[in-house]
Amino acid sequence: MKLDERIADLARPAAEAAGLIVDSVTVSAAGKNTKVLVTVDLPEDAVGSVDLDTVATASRAIGDALDAANVPAGAYLLEVSTPGTDRPLTLRRHFMRARTRLVDLEMVEGSAQTGRIVDVTGDALVLDIDGETKTVALDDVKLGRVQVEMKRLD
Incomplete structure (x- = not known):
């Protein structure tokens, strides 16, 4: 071992x-x-x-x-x-821990998304993007990063 x-x-x-x-x-x-x-x-x-x-x-x-x-x-x-806010989000458990946080997502196909993680259900993220709910498959996300918010809503 x-x-x-x-x-x-x-x-x-x-x-x-x-x-x-x-x-x-x-x-x-x-x-x-x-x-x-x-x-x-x-x-x-x-x-x-x-x-x-x-x-x-x-x-x-x-x-x-x-x-x-x-x-x-x-x-x-x-x-x-602790992992800190600069830890890249790559695994489902990382995204679970980032619920309620604003994140930048780098998508597999090259685009980017920014939204607040509302939930992680099965193999998908539920995001709030400008007041609208969007579901994104975890397989479509290359990497996520938590945005540091100086003033955050609870």
């Missing part, structure tokens, strides 16, 4: 205890040490953001789990973070 997969397996229960999921694990060299980046997020059915206290709780629990298993062997630097 690869090191990143082993770390993900160890981190998953610790993250879930804090109400989070493990989104990804990246392992890289950091001088003589190993850097472990664990990206956590809320479950896909949740709307909103992860607060700093929850990330801190997950970080301590993930660190304890890695230490207890001695994985990775030797000194390591653990960083636990």
Whole structure:
């Protein structure tokens, strides 16, 4: 089993205890040490953001789990973070987490769409585009990006 997969397996229960999921694990060299980046997020059915206290709780629990298993062997630097708003939306779960957000979509055939994700049903996005509802198949979307809104309607 690869090191990143082993770390993900160890981190998953610790993250879930804090109400989070493990989104990804990246392992890289950091001088003589190993850097472990664990990206956590809320479950896909949740709307909103992860607060700093929850990330801190997950970080301590993930660190304890890695230490207890001695994985990775030797000194390591653990960083636990959230995906952030600049994460490209490529998977269904990414779009689920972006519900209520304004997104720019790059379509497979080359065009672009901008709309607010109202819902994700089956394999389609339900968007509000200038007050009109439009359904877009996920297979037709190459990539999405959340637009950062300084003043947002709740």
